[in-house]
Amino acid sequence: MTAHLHDNFDWNAVGDKLTNTVTLVVGGARGTGKTTADNLLQLGARVAISDLNKERVDAVAEEFKHYGDRFLGVAGDATRPDDAERVAAQTVEKFGALHNVVYSAGAYRAQRPTLEIASEEWDLIIDSNLKGAFISYQATIPHIAKSGGGALVSISSLAGRTSSPFLGCHYSAAKAGILGLTRHIAKEFGPQNIRANSICPGGIIGVRMNDLLTDLHREADLVELAKQTPLGRNVYEQDVVGATLFLLSDLSRFITGATLDVNGGILTL
């Protein structure tokens, strides 16, 4: 069978498109969000990060100084519409466009029994992990549409597919909710050339997991989890970055509303 021209990738164009886009990483001052921003910057893209924690934003700005004018760091609470709109406006003002958003923000608390979770803690986890994505997408989608379209990547979790051995019911609820939000956005904004997909990582080796397991006195559990994982190890930040770059790039140009598991096979659905 002869291949049609439109079936072939123009590999330069795929790379160029990722490099020439502007991406906002919400919750980008630490962990996977920061590593995602760093990788996009290494590829030559223009990247803004926003984060609730101003000290972390300032520290990243210092660390990313060598990227010069291609980087912007803004402090802001993703759950507040005024902050989210300011972050989006500052990004567009600096870079002249906005194409992609990676929502990697969220608070967490070590697991405790459901009956002992205070409603304030429920609100904190749901707001930062779910409402913040809704508010951030509301603030950025009009800019993305004006820029000709782009891609949204929501970082959910294995906890949103099942439940977590380390985090509570609110976290699983928020992460399951983000899958629904992202699917809805995919349908509603597909006609404006905006794709929206979610990633569900298993426990990622990094600062958050370290603090969490120390709090729970369950450091050995990570070794156990690695043993139970078909690919034989825990998740690295770079595994999530790879999936994110795929979903931001034209390699996934016809994928929207999807949920991509990055868990080494520990859960297969």
Ligand SMILES: NC(=O)c1ccc[n+]([C@@H]2O[C@H](COP(=O)([O-])OP(=O)(O)OC[C@H]3O[C@@H](n4cnc5c(N)ncnc54)[C@H](O)[C@@H]3O)[C@@H](O)[C@H]2O)c1
């Ligand atoms: N670490 C893991 O094992 C793991 C596993 C699966 C999914 N995830 C998810 O991946 C994402 C990144 O995880 P991580 O470990 O890199 O997280 P992290 O805790 O290292 O970083 C999250 C960042 O989000 C920021 N943040 C929190 N609330 C915010 C708000 N309201 N507005 C703006 N910023 C806010 C924090 O200040 C922090 O810098 C999170 O959504 C997390 O739930 C993490």
